[in-house]
Ligand SMILES: Nc1nc2c(ncn2[C@@H]2O[C@H](COP(=O)(O)OP(=O)(O)OP(=O)(O)O)[C@@H](O)[C@H]2O)c(=O)[nH]1
C-alpha cells in the first residue's frame with residue numbers, strides 16, 4: 001500500500017484565495033513534472049523552494065493555470081516519503097483537474113487521513129500524535145488547540161513512555177525476586193507497593209483528565225432554564241446575537257429545545273434554550289418540560305433566570321434548590337423594568353451561587369455576563385498537566401488502571417510474586433495499544449476515517 005503515490009486536495013472544499021494539492025510517494029516528482037512546467041525553461045527544482053510555473057494538461061497539450069510547486073525530498077517530510085505541494089488559486093474546478101491529471105499520470109486518490117497515516121506507518125509520529133493532528137484541525141477552542149499542539153510535539157507520548165518504563169522497571173524488580181529469592185536483590189514488598197501506588201496515581205490522573213478534555217474538545221454545555229416567560233429565549237437570542245428563538249409575551253412559548261454554539265474568548269459553549277419549568281397547561285408543554293429537565297441535569301452549567309420585575313415566588317426558591325448541586329449562575333432578568341423582586345432575599349437563599357443583574361431585552365450587562373460565564377464554567381488548567389482528549393485513550397488507560405489495581409490488591413493480600421506480576425504485566429501491551437505501537441487495524445481505521453481527505 002505504501003508503494004503507491006497518493007494525491008489529494010488539502011485545502012477545504014470551496015472557493016478560496018489559495019488552494020493546495022499534495023502528493024506523497026515515490027512517483028510524486030515524476031507525476032508533478034508531467035503536469036507542471038516552470039515559467040523559465042530549464043529551471044531546476046530545488047528541494048523545499050517554491051518554483052513558479054504553469055499547470056499543463058497533457059491530454060489537451062495546453063496550459064490552464066499558474067502555480068507554485070514545492071518539492072520535499074524524503075525523509076524529512078510530513079509522511080517521510082517524497083512529497084510535492086502545488087499551490088494555486090483556490091478554485092475547486094482547477095484543484096479537481098490537477099487531481100484528475102495526477103491520477104492519469106499514475107497517482108492514486110488519497111483516503112481520508114492517509115498522509116497522516118503514512119506519517120504514522122513511517123514511524124515519524126505515534127497514534128497519540130496522529131490523533132493530535134486531527135484535534136488541532138477540529139479544535140473547539142484555542143485552549144484545546146494548544147493542548148493538541150503539545151501532544152503533537154509528543155508531550156503525551158513522553159508521559160506514556162515514562163509510564164511504560166516505570167512498569168517495566170517494577171516488573172524486573174519483581175522478576176529478580178522470583179528468580180533469585182535468596183539474593184541481595186531482594187527489594188522489599190513495601191517498596192514495590194510504593195512504586196505501584198505512584199504509577200496508579202499518575203494513570204488515574206490521566207483518566208480523570210478526560211472530563212476536562214471532553215469539555216475542551218466538545219464545548220461546554222450551558223442550559224438556560226427558569227420559569228416560563230422570564231426571558232430565556234430573549235437571553236438566548238441576545239447571547240447568539242441573532243433572532244434564533246421565538247419570543248412572545250405569552251408564557252409557554254418555547255416547547256422544544258434549541259441548541260446553538262457561541263464562543264467566548266478562547267472557548268466554545270453550547271447554549272440550550274428550553275421550555276420554562278412551570279405548571280404545564282398543554283401536553284406538548286409537559287413533554288417540553290420533561291425534556292428540559294433532562295437537558296438541564298446533563299448540562300455542565302446552568303444559567304438560571306429569574307424575572308426581577310415580579311415578586312419572588314416559592315417556585316423560584318424551588319428551582320434554586322433543584323440546581324443546588326450543579327454549577328449555576330443565577331440571573332436576575334428584566335432589570336430595565338421597576339424591580340419587584342427582593343433580590344437580596346433571593347441571594348441569601350441561593351447562598352454561594354454567583355449572581356448577576358441583566359436585561360436580556362436591552363442587552364444590559366451582557367458583556368459582564370459573558371465574562372462571568374467564562375470564569376465560572378471554563379475549567380482551569382495547570383500548565384503542566386496532560387489532558388486526555390479522546391474516549392479511546394481514556395478507555396485504554398482505564399484498562400491499564402484496572403490491571404495495576406488488581407496487581408496492587410493481590411500484592412497487598414500476600415499472593416506470590418508470579419501471581420501479581422502477571423496482572424501488572426497486562427499493562428504493557430495495553431500501553432502499546434495506546435501509542436499505536438501495537439497495530440490493530442480496526443482501531444487504526446477508526447482513527448483515520450475521522451480525518452479529512454488531504455490530511
Ligand atoms: N422588559 C423586559 N422584557 C423582557 C426581558 N427579557 C424578556 N422580556 C420579555 O418577556 C417576554 C417573554 O420572553 P421570552 O424570552 O419569550 O421568555 P421565555 O422565558 O423564553 O418564555 P417561555 O419560552 O414561554 O418559557 C417577552 O415579551 C420578552 O420581550 C427584559 O430583559 N426586559
Ligand SMILES: [Mg+2]
Nearest residue numbers: 232233253254
Ligand atoms: Mg422561550
